[in-house]
Amino acid sequence: MTFTKTTEQSSKYEHLEQMSVHELLTHINHEDQTVPLAVEKALPQIEALVNATVNALKEGGRLFYIGAGTSGRLGIVDASECPPTFGVPHELVNGIIAGGDQAIRRAVENAEDSTTQAWLDLKAAGITAGDVVVGIAASGTTPYVISGLEACHKNSIVTGSITCNAGSPLALVAQFPVEVVVGPEFVTGSSRMKAGTAQKLVLNMLSTATMIQLGRVKGNKMVDMQLSNAKLVDRGTRMIMDEIGVDYETANHLLLTHGSVRKAVENFKL
Template sequence: MNFDKITEESSHYDHLEQMSVEEILLNINKEDQTVPQAVNKALPQIRNLTKITIDQLSKGGRLFYIGAGTSGRLGIVDASECPPTFGVPHELVTGIMAGGDMAIRKAVEFAEDSLTQGWDDLQTHGISENDVVIGIAASGTTPYVISALEKCNEEGIATGCICCNAGSPLAKTAKFPVEVVVGPEFVTGSSRMKAGTAQKLVLNMISTATMIRLGRVKGNKMVDMQLSNNKLVDRGVRMIMDETGTDRQTAEALLNQHKNVRQAIKAYHEGNE
């Protein structure tokens, strides 16, 4: 696929092995500071993709991330954090990556080069026109992702993407592309660095904004979070205290009874009307 990728261009730095640890860290940090600026430039695109995501999920659809390598892993991370953070079903947001679950920890050779497996993987989840599929690929040229989105387009399924090269084949395929051009990496071609950071920031924005608009946040609090450890239980108790003005003992009793911060707050107000 002939396409000039800025993500593959030579680093602005050379002789990295001759740098001191301090110089390496300083220069990486210097490059990292450019990422939020690149994301800012893509805000109109991010807005469009987020709005269609909200629309589809509001109608009962689901969100799928599909990618390979670092990009695929980032999608899986974001998807896996939605249920505990916002209390949504696990199937509402799903991360899929080339090579399957085993590729999360160990790269599967040539998995990203398949022109059919991406769509096959989506079909195992019963993908439909109610859903939205976001392809994640720093290069914007990953066959596994592009071919999956092409098939989604044919089937009338909303498609978006997050990539780090302007005018890439993936961006041209997606109906709602997001292009965050972060420039060459500190280590030439290592797109797990700035490109990966950019993708993570965009994923945070899309999923968080979507969950807020779906009513999964009250005020600024995660009132539907899963109470899966003592830290989160304590946070839940403090949320109830803040929202109701009640004492800790009462808040703990409410949370123990209802097992959910939102329901505990609701029950308190109903009982004191």
Template sequence: MSFTRTTEQDSNYNGLEQMSVSELLQHINTEDKTVPLAVENALPQIERLTQEVIKQLKQGGRLFYMGAGTSGRLGVVDASECPPTFGVPHGMVVGLIAGGETAIRKAVEFAEDSSTQGWADLQEHAITEKDIVIGIAASGTTPYVLHALEACNQNNIPTGSITCNAGSPVAQMSKYPVEVVVGPEFVTGSSRMKAGTAQKLVLNMISTATMI
């Protein structure tokens, strides 16, 4: 499968700085309306991944989310909300972000480019074959995520992913990929927008269907 970074392509809108606030909001809303449809197209993939998460948790395993930047923060948020929402133990769902706790609030330069830190972070949690790791990466190319999934595969740890470009390296590296192709962002390359919204929706679905 060929790989094109549609999330990085030029915006469908020109002259953003000349638009009124009303126009900006209307166009952003128009783009946001396409996200649930993109998620719908990925429902079979989401179901396969969710079923695997349920299987691993039933045998006493844990769910790990890992990502960088916005993707990492979304995983941390979903993990942190599982105990108060569903009454599950702290530590059943773990969110890891490139750069550690500091990166939740402030970008840590080059943290996402490490090819070893992702696996090292998982090892700190004594990762085992009972667990499952979901890599979250809008572009589908983040080294922190990619190489962690590769190490998981080598150690017989189930892997999934949530990406927003079709045929990305991260998706190909994971056993249960979810690809929600949202297309170019309103602000060129700003994957915190549609891609981030798509990832949040998928995370909501996985954790809710798993914990209920």
């Protein structure tokens, strides 16, 4: 099959600079509405990746995301949100970006073109054969990401990928590829738009479904969330009120005493 970068094809819209703000927003919104439908077509692939991830984490493994530019930043965002949302250790889900932490805010020249650095970065993070590495690249051609997964295979590490082009080199390397084909961007080649949105949706699914499977959600509540601000303390208090039928003051006391919704409820029921 011939590989074509649909993410690099010319926009369906011409003369963007001549459009009114209303026209720009309307057209961008129209394109954005196609993304969830593209994700839906990839659900079987996403399910396979989630199952592989859950199996690895249940056996003590960890999840790593590797990417460059926007893709790398999206992986870091997803990884960084898992501890406060689900109460898991910071080292359980990890985001690695080409160029290191400085690349989170500012692009590092040529970082994505390295064919050796990804594996060095993974080794520095303590990668093991029990872990899962998911390469994220809208184009599916980023050398940093591809070489990282190739090195993982040589070391018997499970791999997945998230791309937005069908039949990409990255998808061919990954054991559990996810391909969400969103087509040309509104601004030609600007894959932070539809492609970035697609990647974010897939990452949401991957981490959330995995954490639910690992028992980090009860009913539909984040019972292990970190109590890092007043809003979350109030949310946790109301969760306890709903679960065990006590007043706000009692629920709040239980929460602050035990440190989490789960522990507060479990100790109350003892």
